[in-house]
Amino acid sequence: MKVCSIAAPATAEEAEAIQDALRPRLDLTGPGPRDPALVAGVDVAYADDLLAAAVVVLDGTTLDVVEQVTAPGRPAFGYVPGLLAFRELPSLVEALERLTVTPDLIVCDGYGLAHPRRFGLACHLGVLTGLPTIGVGKTAFVGSFEPPGRDRGSWSDLLLDGQVVGRVLRTRDDVKPVFVSVGHRVDLETACHDVLALTPRHRLPETTRAADRLSRSALKAALAASA
DNA sequence: GCGACAG
DNA sequence: ATCTTGTCGC
Structure with missing residues (x-):
């Protein structure tokens, strides 16, 4: 599939300006x-100054793997909270362009709208691909919330500056919840519904579990090749 | 001013 | 993210 490349800012200030410039292109309809x-x-998996980006496409109904691609690379930016996209997206875009099928939804590791400038990794990837995207984070980043109920499916608002920017969603009974926020062309209600469909037995979506495993094995291969 | 801070 | 043993539970 065709994906727009991501800009390569030299400083954090430039990176923030890029996020502000792209935010108006978000479709939150x-x-x-x-x-x-x-x-x-x-x-994306890291080791020293190497990394491996991975994309796994699953059948939304059976959760079987349909296609998987990887792209080795170097971190394009230091890790700065709020600017994660500039570190991971260059290689991720490269991997996505090797895809022969076009997914109907992309599930990202991290946040979307729940972001200091309302433009997290999931939003950025949505604008670059033009596809629906959502973000599923494992730990708190921004926003305040009350713990959701203990049953799978329970959720609470993730609030930032008095606005609902995401949901803290319980995907398994009595297990630490995940942080769901929309990226592009999806609403929060639908995003949470889809996350629950992707978590029939684990806390994290099958998509992120599959991509995590693939990125780690691709990283091992890249390390072996460079040695 | 100080601390916290997706991956 | 990554460095790491054993251990509890399905």
């Missing part, structure tokens, strides 16, 4: 794909 036929998971 929704509702977006409910029970999408093809769902992609993306992730």
Whole structure:
């Protein structure tokens, strides 16, 4: 598939300006794909100054792997909270362009709208691909919230500056919840529905689990090749 | 001013 | 993210 490349800022100030410039391109209309036929998971693994980006496309119904691609590379930017996209997206875009199928939804590791400038990794990837995207974070980043109920499916608002920017969603009974926020062309209700469909037995979506495993094995291969 | 801070 | 043993539970 064709994906726009990501700008390569030299400083944090430049990176923030790029996020502010792209934010107006976000489509927050929704509702977006409910029970999408093809769902992609993306992730990046690191070791020293090497990294491996991975994309895994699953059948949304059976959760079987349909296609998977990787791209080795170097971190394009230091890790700065709020600017994660500039570190991971260059290699992720490269991997996505090797995809022969077009997913109906992309599930990102991290945040979307729940971001200091309302433009997290999931939003950025949505604008670059033009596809529906959502962010699923494992730990708190921005926003305040009350713990959701203990049952799977329970959730609470993630609030930032008095606005609802995401949901803290319980995907398994009595297990630490995940942080869901929309990226592009999906509403929060649909995003949470889709996350629950992707978590029939684990806390994290099958898409992120598959992409995580693939990125780690691709990283091992890259390390072996460079040695 | 100080601390916290997706991956 | 990554460095790391054993251990509890499905």
